[in-house]
Amino acid sequence: MGVGTVIGTSPAIEAAAQDMLDAIDIPAALLDSARRVVRVNAAANAFAGDDSTPGLRLVEGQVWPDLCRASDAVGTGASELEELVTGIGERRTVSGAVEYAAQRRGRFKAFRLTARALAGDGGWVLVIQIDRTRLGVAERRLLEAEQRLADISELSSDWIWGTDEELRFVELSAPRDAFWRRVQPSLIGRSCAEILGGCTSPDIVEAGAAAIASRRPIRDCVTVIEVEGKPHRIRFRGKPLFDSNGSFRGYFGLAADITNTYEAESRLQAIAELSSDWYWQTDAEHRFTYMSKANPGVTRLRSSDILGRRRIDTIDRARTDPEALARHADDLANHRPFRDFVYGSSNLGRIRYLKVSGNPRFDREGRFQGHVGTASDVTAMIEAQERRESAERRLKAAVEQMPSGVAIWDPDDRMMICNEEYWKNSGISGPAPIGRTFEDLARSFRSVGHAKVDDVSFESKVQARLKLHRDPGSAIELPLANGRVLQVKERRFDDGTTVSVTTDITELKVRERAIAQQRTLLQTTLDHITDGILAIDEGWRIVAVNDTFAELLGVPDELARVGTHLASVIEWLAQRGDYGSDRPNVSAGKIVDAIAARPRWYDERPVPSGRVISWRVREMQNGGRIIAVADVSEQRQAEQRREQLRTTMGQAQKLEAISRLAGGLAHDLNNMLLPIMTLTEMAMDELPAGSPARDDLERVIGAAEHARGLVQRLLTFSRIGTQSGEPAAIDLSVADAMELVRATAGPDLSVRLVLRAPKIVVRLGATEIQQVVMNLGLNAAQAIGDRPGTLTIETALIEEDDDRLRGNTDLDSARRYARLSVIDDGPGIPPEVLPRIFDPFFTTKPVGQGTGLGLAVVHGLVSQVGGAIEIICDGGARFDVLLPIVESIAGQQNERNPNGADSSDR
Amino acid sequence: MARILLIDDDETVRYALKQVLERAGHQVEEASDGLIGIEKFGVHQPDLVITDIIMPNQEGIETIIKLRRLAPEVLIIAMSGGGRTGNRDFLAMAEKLGAAKVMAKPFRPKELVEAVAALLPQAAA
16 A cells, blocks of 8 residues: 555655654654554664564554554553544544563563654654663563562562551552451551550560651561451561652551461460470570569579570589580570570579570571570479489499399380490490380391391291390390300389390300200110119219119109109118018118218119119219119029029938938848847747836837837938829828828817819829828927917919919929918927928937928928928918929829828838 | 748848747748848748848849749748838839738738738648
């Protein structure tokens, strides 16, 4: 679109107009009636050529509103713009400004568009663009400050207040906070001095009125304002504003409703005072500025004595931990909070200990205002603590002296005291972890290699150990991985503390093991020895014993064991009757005394099992004794057998010689007796009856008859060793013999016959059986003598399990035996007689009354058929003749008359 | 009356028994041992021989055996005072060898007279 069409005039005018426009050295443009840009000047073109932001360029064809509403336009009110646009539209001459700004290549640009309607019909409007960039920056800062203030006002619950030079409150911004929206209107226009002037508070340094009067800053001036019938505590802070001439222009500041905070602070203070004894404040120079009343019953300095002084000057350095004091001074100097600083003070005439805690206070500018805090009189506590510490020191010293490892744990299981030995025993390096928990310690065992186990086992071990620690029982043994063994004894006290005592028992264990090995070795040796071995210590207590000991003696196992007193064992044996059944207790004492009397002792005793046990006691070097018991039954039996054999052989030889002698003697005597008897009888026949010589000869005959009887016995005796008669039924033979015994017995002798072996045939012939019965019966009858008495003759079978079969070495245990017993209730047999009772010609009878051959004959007869005789003396005398039974012909023998088989000797 | 040969080494025994037998009416020949006895038996042919057992030179058992060989029907009374092995055994043996009667010394005169009478009833006086 050409300019000509717009103006419609001559080109000269158009050129003139262009020149006029170009004469303006700032960007300018001509708008037509449609408020469209129809012509721009050179400056505008130059600006456009500067590649400016499109919105900032005056370009032909632009429409005014668009121009006005160029991007980034700031600072122009909408109304102003509208007026400009509208004014031009009404063809009024307007002069307004549209200010706008933009960032151009990162630089801030600000412009002002001024428009003026030109006179005439054309409705032309001249627009010039003024660069206001420099001015715009300053304005913009101000704007930004204002915006920030607004933002603060918007964000803060505080009220941003200000006054004019007359100190009247003016409205600076609309408060965001609902409270302040309500309060602000009632304050606007009122005097700041009036509101703040009267406010006083114990915790403000300077009254508000004084500050305001001297135009100084208002610091934390708190006043109470009633809002809707409720008092509110308002804290004012403010600064005076002065203009460049130094003229006072009013105050500016913030006001805050601290009602809630105050109440909270009051409560806090109350709590502080309750939890402590009093409450204090100091200023920046640490001088006391305030001190609350002390709690009842607490002594403290009067406020008047302490205010203005510094705490540090009241401290008794001798009674204060220097380190703590230095820390405290450091805290004060660096405006740090401090906690539980305890110091001694002598200001009251006596030592008091005070504990103080404090927090620093700062003003809004961060300037230190002093400390505020609490104080307590801890004299009693400190003194108690000192006493406790003194006790603890003594305890520590004592613990340190102890040979065992000792550690004490507090109720929280933290280590309180630990002596060197305890820590050494633990095997963990470094200092003892005073203050650390037992659990920590238990776990740290792993780190030193005490526990080489997987996690699960280790954890379960730790738990088990903790359980034991919390509920200790008896002492435990703790084998460590380093080979040491600790014995740990723990005890938990009522107050919750636990004392652990550890002893390194490694050496002990090593020795114990060695001893155990020795003991095992000894026991194994003992158990494999055929002798019973028992060792006693010098206190006569058993220290070692093997099973054989109890077995051989038949002593109960529970008696023959380690720890028993030897006297108990011997007493038990004595009670059993091993040392004679009559006086067991006396014997036991005697035995012990006898053993004690000499270094070596030997004894042999039969025990109830029939064995003979020897005791060999030998004193050891350390005073104890070793007792070896052995079964010497075999030896004794062998010896006995040898002895018996010797006796038997002697007996046999004696018998042999005697029978030889007797045989010859009997023959000769018989030959002599024959003529004596014959010739005497014949001589008698020569004499008349009644002749004295005939009587004499009768006596000769009698003596000869007597001699014949003697010779007869001699002959019987001499026959021993020759074949016996046919085996005979014992009961029948005995019954026959009984008649003879009865016939010869005295009138007062009662004879009993008990036959219990019917049909039993023995090896001995009937005659011999009768001789046995006769000899033993007569012997018994003679023993009883003229006294009334009873003679019992009985027969019986000997049971196969009868002890006599085992005990008597003359007998063959494979055979069966019958017993023929001759029992009398006479005076018995004197012990000294017993060994010789079967000796030939041994007699206890007066000379002429016995030949001493009867029992020798019996013995000979019985021996030659393999029988035996046992003599039992308890009360009277009892001869048990044991005769071997003839099994095979037992049946037939019964049919025969046992006497009829042999009559030649009658 | 019978003729009896009495063999015994003991002169006193012979004397005593001879007295007994002669008083009983018998005729007695004496011999002091078995050898002489056998000799006299052949000479005298007695009705009865009474012989001791234990004698020197030839003892009774052998004598009995020899007599029985000479005259199987001879009547013999053997007697013995016993000995080392016992008279019973000798006498039993003698009995087995054919002695009609055995007697253990000493015996009563009457016993001998009765024994002779029993053996020789026809000779009983």
